[in-house]
Amino acid sequence: MKFNRRHFLISLSSGLGLAFYSYQNLQQIPTTNVKEINSRITTNSTVSSSEIPISFAPAPKGMFAPKRGDVRLVVISDLNSSYGSTNYQTQVEKTIPLIPEWQPDLLLCAGDMIAGQKLSLTEENIQAMWDGFYRYIATPLRQAKLPFCITMGNHDASGYFKKSGDKYLYEKERRQARIYWRKHQNDLNISFLEADEFPFYYSFIHQEIFYLIWDASTFYLPTQQLEWVEKSLGSNQAQIAKMRIVMGHLPLYAVAVGRNKFGDVLTKTEKLQNLLEKYNIHLYISGHHHAYFPGYKGNLKLLYTGALGSGPRVLLNSNLPPRNTLTVLDINKEQNQIFYTTYDMKTMTVVNPQELPEKITGLNGFVLREPEVVLPS
Ligand SMILES: [Fe+2]
Ligand SMILES: [Fe+2]
Numbered sequence: 001m002k003f004n005r006r007h008f009l010i011s012l013s014s015g016l017g018l019a020f021y022s023y024q025n026l027q028q029i030p031t032t033n034v035k036e037i038n039s040r041i042t043t044n045s046t047v048s049s050s051e052i053p054i055s056f057a058p059a060p061k062g063m064f065a066p067k068r069g070d071v072r073l074v075v076i077s078d079l080n081s082s083y084g085s086t087n088y089q090t091q092v093e094k095t096i097p098l099i100p101e102w103q104p105d106l107l108l109c110a111g112d113m114i115a116g117q118k119l120s121l122t123e124e125n126i127q128a129m130w131d132g133f134y135r136y137i138a139t140p141l142r143q144a145k146l147p148f149c150i151t152m153g154n155h156d157a158s159g160y161f162k163k164s165g166d167k168y169l170y171e172k173e174r175r176q177a178r179i180y181w182r183k184h185q186n187d188l189n190i191s192f193l194e195a196d197e198f199p200f201y202y203s204f205i206h207q208e209i210f211y212l213i214w215d216a217s218t219f220y221l222p223t224q225q226l227e228w229v230e231k232s233l234g235s236n237q238a239q240i241a242k243m244r245i246v247m248g249h250l251p252l253y254a255v256a257v258g259r260n261k262f263g264d265v266l267t268k269t270e271k272l273q274n275l276l277e278k279y280n281i282h283l284y285i286s287g288h289h290h291a292y293f294p295g296y297k298g299n300l301k302l303l304y305t306g307a308l309g310s311g312p313r314v315l316l317n318s319n320l321p322p323r324n325t326l327t328v329l330d331i332n333k334e335q336n337q338i339f340y341t342t343y344d345m346k347t348m349t350v351v352n353p354q355e356l357p358e359k360i361t362g363l364n365g366f367v368l369r370e371p372e373v374v375l376p377s
Helices: 015-028 031-042 090-102 123-143 171-183 223-233 236-240 269-278
Strands: 071-076 106-109 148-150 192-197 201-206 209-213 243-247 283-286 293-297 300-304 325-332 337-344 359-362 365-369
Touching: 071 090, 090 123, 090 325, 123 171, 148 209, 192 223, 201 223, 209 223, 209 236, 223 269, 269 300
Parallel strands: 071 106, 106 148, 209 243, 243 283, 283 300
Antiparallel strands: 071 325, 192 201, 201 209, 293 300, 293 365, 325 337, 359 365
16 A cells, blocks of 8 residues: 555545544543634644644634644635636635635635736736725735735636647736736745746745645646756756655646546646656646545545635535635645645535535546545544
8 A cells, every 4th residue: 555645644524524523532632722822823832842732723713723744835716706806705805814814834826816818808807806806805814914825817827829839828817916926926925946937937945845836727738848847847946855846836637527628637647647646746736627536546635625716616426515714734844744724705615525416527537535534533
């Protein structure tokens, strides 16, 4: 058994299981205790390790509180509303200020932060959308000093080329995304390794984990970018890191109804999967399909982040309702384990991974659901 690569632990659960774990968790960590420790940590006062409960588990009040890993990530994706919108649906605006309460080490957003990819939008329209993003999303995160990383979605800055093949079709959106993110690059609070092409593709290290963000805002990665990806993944800094995570907007394989078609998954999938496996990438995080799925294929873990904003989708091979989700990842670096806890942010309950299909077959291959394991007590 490929223990460390395959034994990907997924935290629980809803229904009776959730009720049990929520109850158990609340018994172990009274809310006031967690709150008190949280406030002392944020004010930099000393908390000795003996004072921290064994299953220290910060979470927004009243929500299921998973045990914190060595490193905790929160992942969100697909925040936008309809074309040209300068604000966000209620569940997005409600969720963003809650994120610091999980006390993540890093927040990741898998793209589609604004509502572009429309040729009739003017430079002013696009700027107004980034202003809206700054107001509703970026400002609360910056005030919380939360390290944050992003990848470009097709609605942010599509990398699709014109038919002639040498110019971007959405040139205005590429330009405005670059202007906005270059201006706010330091707000992300991360230590870049390579950022010449930021915000389109870049790399950084955070708490001994190497991250590579590539530009999967359309279905292909140009040769020049792929050459950079290979060099970067093979670098000493990447290879000596405890773990390696790659994030891009489009996934390798299809999982959602309405997205099971050419153009909504990356092309040359086999080549990309081989590349990621060759450099021992633990996890590829994607958005765009608007449906949460904790998958794997071969030796590669595939986190499909659900949409927090408009248009959540139904998974292929399932009749579950669409949900707006946020995922917390608790990582055990030494054993390369990752626990997922995914919340439906409308009902504020945890998604039960057992309800999800065990296998999803799309147009370019299948993806399996990670086997689930009971949370360690
Ligand atoms: Fe999207
Ligand atoms: Fe998208």
